[in-house]
Amino acid sequence: FYYIQPVWRYEEPQRGRLREFWQAGVELIGVPGAPGDAEVLAVLINSLRKVGLSSFKVHVNDRRLVEALLHWLGVPPALVPSALRVIDKLERRGAEYVESALAPMVPDKSRLKKFIELLGNDPLQIRLPDELPATAKEAVGELEELVRELEDGYGLARFVRLDLSVVRGLDYYTSLVYEAKTPLGGELGSVAGGGRYDDLIRLVGGPQVPATGMAIGVERLIEALRAEGALAPRSGRTGYYVVPVTPQFRLYAIRVAEKLRAKGEKVVVELMGRKLASALEAADKLGCKYAVIVGQREVESGILTVRDLEAWKEEKIPLNLLVGS
Known part of the structure; x- marks a missing residue:
C-alpha cells in the first residue's frame, strides 16, 4: 500500500x-x-x-x-x-x-x-x-x-x-x-x-x-x-481571498466565495476574525491575486471592493460581473 x-x-x-x-x-x-x-x-x-x-x-x-x-x-x-x-x-x-x-x-x-x-x-x-x-x-x-x-x-x-x-x-x-x-x-x-x-x-x-x-x-x-533548478517557476499570484470586515458579513462572504469556486477559482475565506490590515497581509503571504472585501456597503449595493494584491490597486465590481452570473 x-x-x-x-x-x-x-x-x-x-x-x-x-x-x-x-x-x-x-x-x-x-x-x-x-x-x-x-x-x-x-x-x-x-x-x-x-x-x-x-x-x-x-x-x-x-x-x-x-x-x-x-x-x-x-x-x-x-x-x-x-x-x-x-x-x-x-x-x-x-x-x-x-x-x-x-x-x-x-x-x-x-x-x-x-x-x-x-x-x-x-x-x-x-x-x-x-x-x-x-x-x-x-x-x-x-x-x-x-x-x-x-x-x-x-x-x-x-x-x-x-x-x-x-x-x-x-x-x-x-x-x-x-x-x-x-x-x-x-x-x-x-x-x-x-x-x-x-x-x-x-x-x-x-x-x-x-x-x-x-x-x-x-x-x-x-x-x-x-x-x-528543477522546480517549475511559480506562475505568479492566483486566486481570491474574501474578507468579511466584521463577523456579521461572514455568511455573505462565504456565498461570494462559493460562487467564485463554482467558476473554478481558488478561494480562501477569512475565518479567523482578523482586522482588515492583518487579513490582507495573510492574503499577500498566501500569494492570492485578489482580495474581495465585504462590508455593509458591499452587501447593500451588491458592488464588491476588489483589491489587486499584485498591482495594489482597488476597484468596485458588481457581484454578478465578478462571479460571471
Missing part, C-alpha cells in the same frame, strides 16, 4: 528536519528477500526521476553486516543499538565524532581504527574481517542478489551505491537499509529512506510477516529540486 500524509517527530527544528513534515511512502508486506526489496527500491528511484531529480544515489547496506562488525569490535550486545545510532551520524558529525563516541564501547582500539576506515566503502569491494559470523556472509550474498535484480530486472543498478556506513537510526530494521542522497549531502540529509523490517508486525501484535518499505521526505525533496 502507499500513503502521502503529514507525520510528526519530537525534535528541535532545523533545516531538513521539521517537527511536522510530509512523507510519501510505500510498504510491501508478505514478500521476502531481494525480489521485494528491489521492487520497492525501483518505485523509489523511478519516483525521484519522475519528479525531475537528477543528481541522486540510493546508498544501500545491510545492517547485519554492521552488527557483525560491532560484534567483531567487542561492543556488548546491549550497546549495539546505541552504536548504530552513533554510526548513523557519520555524515553529519564526521568520522572523528563516530570514533570518539564508539571508543568507550570498544576494548580493542586498533580494531576501531580499522572499522572507521571500512565505513563508507562498498562491502562487496573490500576485504571484511575473516572472523565475521555466517549472518555477515548471508548479508553479502543478499546484497549481490539485490544488485543483480535491480540491473537485470529493472535496469536501475546505476542509481545505487553500496555503502557500509548506512544503518538508519530506527531499531526495527532487520537487514536491508538505504537512503537516497543528493549533492547537498549532510547539509540537507537524505531525501528518502527505507529498508526491511521483518519483525515489526509481530512486535506490534500481528503475525510474523516479512515486510519492506520506503518513504520520501516531501519538503526535503522540494528543497533538493529547488537546488537543482
Whole structure:
C-alpha cells in the first residue's frame, strides 16, 4: 500500500528536519528477500526521476553486516543499538565524532581504527574481517542478489551505491537499509529512506510477516529540486481571498466565495476574525491575486471592493460581473 500524509517527530527544528513534515511512502508486506526489496527500491528511484531529480544515489547496506562488525569490535550486545545510532551520524558529525563516541564501547582500539576506515566503502569491494559470523556472509550474498535484480530486472543498478556506513537510526530494521542522497549531502540529509523490517508486525501484535518499505521526505525533496533548478517557476499570484470586515458579513462572504469556486477559482475565506490590515497581509503571504472585501456597503449595493494584491490597486465590481452570473 502507499500513503502521502503529514507525520510528526519530537525534535528541535532545523533545516531538513521539521517537527511536522510530509512523507510519501510505500510498504510491501508478505514478500521476502531481494525480489521485494528491489521492487520497492525501483518505485523509489523511478519516483525521484519522475519528479525531475537528477543528481541522486540510493546508498544501500545491510545492517547485519554492521552488527557483525560491532560484534567483531567487542561492543556488548546491549550497546549495539546505541552504536548504530552513533554510526548513523557519520555524515553529519564526521568520522572523528563516530570514533570518539564508539571508543568507550570498544576494548580493542586498533580494531576501531580499522572499522572507521571500512565505513563508507562498498562491502562487496573490500576485504571484511575473516572472523565475521555466517549472518555477515548471508548479508553479502543478499546484497549481490539485490544488485543483480535491480540491473537485470529493472535496469536501475546505476542509481545505487553500496555503502557500509548506512544503518538508519530506527531499531526495527532487520537487514536491508538505504537512503537516497543528493549533492547537498549532510547539509540537507537524505531525501528518502527505507529498508526491511521483518519483525515489526509481530512486535506490534500481528503475525510474523516479512515486510519492506520506503518513504520520501516531501519538503526535503522540494528543497533538493529547488537546488537543482528543477522546480517549475511559480506562475505568479492566483486566486481570491474574501474578507468579511466584521463577523456579521461572514455568511455573505462565504456565498461570494462559493460562487467564485463554482467558476473554478481558488478561494480562501477569512475565518479567523482578523482586522482588515492583518487579513490582507495573510492574503499577500498566501500569494492570492485578489482580495474581495465585504462590508455593509458591499452587501447593500451588491458592488464588491476588489483589491489587486499584485498591482495594489482597488476597484468596485458588481457581484454578478465578478462571479460571471
